Amino acid sequence: MPRLHDRFWSCPCAHSARRRGRPRAGAAGPAAKVGEMIDSSVLDPAPPAAHRAQDPGPAHGGPAGFGRASSWHHHLVQRSLVLFLVGVVLALVLNLLQIQRNVTLFPEEVIATVFSSAWWVPPCCGTAAAVVGVLYPCIDSHLGEPHKFKREWASVMRCIAVFVGINHASAVSLKLDFANNVQLSLTLAALSLGLWWTFDRSRSGLGLGITIAFLATLITQFLVYNGVYQYTSPDFLYIRSWLPCIFFSGGVTVGNIGRQLAMGVPEKPHSD
Known part of the structure; x- marks a missing residue:
C-alpha cells in the first residue's frame, strides 16, 4: 500500500508548490547567503579571534599567573x-x-x-x-x-x-x-x-x-x-x-x- 507522503508529493499541486518555494537566483540569492552565514555563526561554538585575544589566561592575570x-x-x-x-x-x-x-x-x-x-x-x-x-x-x-x-x-x-x-x-x-x-x-x-x-x-x-x-x-x-x-x-x-x-x-x-x-x-x- 503506497504511503500517504508519496501520494502527496506525486500530485500536481505539490509540484507547483515546490517550484514556488525555490528561491530565485537574482532576488533571493543574497538573502540565502545571509541565512547561511547566520546558521554557521550559530552552530560554530568557537569564539571570535578578538574575544580569544582578550580572554585572560594564566599569563594575563588568571589564577595560575597570579x-x-x-x-x-x-x-x-x-x-x-x-x-x-x-x-x-x-x-x-x-x-x-x-x-x-x-x-x-x-x-x-x-x-x-x-x-x-x-x-x-x-x-x-x-x-x-x-x-x-x-x-x-x-x-x-x-x-x-x-x-x-x-x-x-x-x-x-x-x-x-x-x-x-x-x-x-x-x-x-x-x-x-x-x-x-x-x-x-x-x-x-x-x-x-x-x-x-x-x-x-x-x-x-x-x-x-x-x-x-x-x-x-x-x-x-x-x-x-x-x-x-x-x-x-x-x-x-x-x-x-x-x-x-x-x-x-x-x-x-x-x-x-x-x-x-x-x-x-x-x-x-x-x-x-
Missing part, C-alpha cells in the same frame, strides 16, 4: 630578609675588627651597642647587602647569562672566608711589613681580583663589583668629610686607599650569596 607572581614576591621577601641578616652579621664582625685595630674611629658618644659599633652601621650594611644580593641574580637574568660557576653552598662559604681574611689583612696592616700604603693596596687589590676569579668569573659580577666599590667609596668619603667617623692615617683623600678593594670583594661575596639563594626560585612573571 599564583606565580605571588610565589615570586614571597621568595623575594625571604631572600631580602636573609641577605639583610647576613649583612648585619658581617658588619658587626668586620666593623668590630676594624675598631679594635684602630683602623676606624667613631666618636665616643655614638658607640652605644655591646659590639662597640655605631647604631646605624648594621642596618645600613644589612640594607646594602639585601640590595646587592638581589641585584646580582636579576642582572644575570636580564643579560640572559645565568651564573653556573661553582654553584654550591660550600663554594659560597669559602668565598665568605676569603672575604673575611682580606678584611682582616687590611685591619692588621699596621703590623704587616709593607713599604707603604700603595703596596698594601695593590696586594689587597690582587687578592680581591683573585676572589672574583676563584668564585665568580662572570662579566656581570666584575662590572657590578667595580660599580659597588666606586659608589661605596664616594659615600664613605662623604661620611668621613662630614665627621661621622674617620680613618687613621688616611692616604686616599679622607680614607685608606685599600677600602675600594674591601667594597669590591664584599660585593662579589654578597652577590654569590644572593645567587645561591635565588636558585630554584620561580621565574619572574612577565606582563605583556
Whole structure:
C-alpha cells in the first residue's frame, strides 16, 4: 500500500508548490547567503579571534599567573630578609675588627651597642647587602647569562672566608711589613681580583663589583668629610686607599650569596 507522503508529493499541486518555494537566483540569492552565514555563526561554538585575544589566561592575570607572581614576591621577601641578616652579621664582625685595630674611629658618644659599633652601621650594611644580593641574580637574568660557576653552598662559604681574611689583612696592616700604603693596596687589590676569579668569573659580577666599590667609596668619603667617623692615617683623600678593594670583594661575596639563594626560585612573571 503506497504511503500517504508519496501520494502527496506525486500530485500536481505539490509540484507547483515546490517550484514556488525555490528561491530565485537574482532576488533571493543574497538573502540565502545571509541565512547561511547566520546558521554557521550559530552552530560554530568557537569564539571570535578578538574575544580569544582578550580572554585572560594564566599569563594575563588568571589564577595560575597570579599564583606565580605571588610565589615570586614571597621568595623575594625571604631572600631580602636573609641577605639583610647576613649583612648585619658581617658588619658587626668586620666593623668590630676594624675598631679594635684602630683602623676606624667613631666618636665616643655614638658607640652605644655591646659590639662597640655605631647604631646605624648594621642596618645600613644589612640594607646594602639585601640590595646587592638581589641585584646580582636579576642582572644575570636580564643579560640572559645565568651564573653556573661553582654553584654550591660550600663554594659560597669559602668565598665568605676569603672575604673575611682580606678584611682582616687590611685591619692588621699596621703590623704587616709593607713599604707603604700603595703596596698594601695593590696586594689587597690582587687578592680581591683573585676572589672574583676563584668564585665568580662572570662579566656581570666584575662590572657590578667595580660599580659597588666606586659608589661605596664616594659615600664613605662623604661620611668621613662630614665627621661621622674617620680613618687613621688616611692616604686616599679622607680614607685608606685599600677600602675600594674591601667594597669590591664584599660585593662579589654578597652577590654569590644572593645567587645561591635565588636558585630554584620561580621565574619572574612577565606582563605583556
